[in-house]
Amino acid sequence: MVDARLPAEWLGSIRIDNLSDRAFRVLAGALMWCNGQGTDGAVPDRYTKYLHPDGDDPAAFEELERAGLWEHLDDGYRLAGWTTTLRQSTAEEVERYREGARRRQKEYRDRQRAATRATPPARAIGVRATRDVTHNAARDATANVGSGSLTEPGKKTRAYATRDTTAHVTHNADSPFCAKHPEGTSEPCGACARARTALEARENRLSIGGWDCTVDGHKLVTDGTCAVCAYRPDRSVA
Numbered sequence: 001m002v003d004a005r006l007p008a009e010w011l012g013s014i015r016i017d018n019l020s021d022r023a024f025r026v027l028a029g030a031l032m033w034c035n036g037q038g039t040d041g042a043v044p045d046r047y048t049k050y051l052h053p054d055g056d057d058p059a060a061f062e063e064l065e066r067a068g069l070w071e072h073l074d075d076g077y078r079l080a081g082w083t084t085t086l087r088q089s090t091a092e093e094v095e096r097y098r099e100g101a102r103r104r105q106k107e108y109r110d111r112q113r114a115a116t117r118a119t120p121p122a123r124a125i126g127v128r129a130t131r132d133v134t135h136n137a138a139r140d141a142t143a144n145v146g147s148g149s150l151t152e153p154g155k156k157t158r159a160y161a162t163r164d165t166t167a168h169v170t171h172n173a174d175s176p177f178c179a180k181h182p183e184g185t186s187e188p189c190g191a192c193a194r195a196r197t198a199l200e201a202r203e204n205r206l207s208i209g210g211w212d213c214t215v216d217g218h219k220l221v222t223d224g225t226c227a228v229c230a231y232r233p234d235r236s237v238a
Helices: 021-037 045-050 058-066 091-118 120-142 158-165 190-203
Strands: 042-044 070-073 076-079
Touching: 021 042, 021 045, 021 058, 021 076, 042 045, 045 076, 058 070, 058 076
Parallel strands: none
Antiparallel strands: 042 076, 070 076
């Protein structure tokens, strides 16, 4: 695509200001048509109808000729001073520019293709390394999440570790106190509270074998009570 130029000095130019609106529109149309067709200002008679939306305008053509902006030829018109007064590019200059643009575009594409051929191995290694790092990081981050997740090598999972930690509280002799306070204590003690709950659960004869409310949680029924231990909604068990 080639653009037509409207020189800045035309704004305020006496010769241009004296043109009628129709004549100026024909002049602008001629500039655009000649640039698009590469005729260096020549407009054959058969194409003058494209210079104005209403078609040929002989009065406007004569006005442009009197202003010295174009001249009448045997087969049409030619704009005067195509490269000087009108400041337009010649078809040869436009073609050189296009050829230079095509050459630069081809060189750019050749460089891109060469860079693409050189990068696949490195990119593949990068993707594989990223995948391995992401996989390992995700595995390490999630290893200790959840009640049954892995801990350090050789150690039990967290759920069983919790059972072992509370074994002296929930599976000792029938005592409402923890191992630390075998005779009881007047201070608040969570271990003693769990021991009392475990004792009440054993005394009530657990209906589910192996179920421990202090570890597994209460097994609530519709009225909010626990089917295993003596927990009731109106009682607070630490």
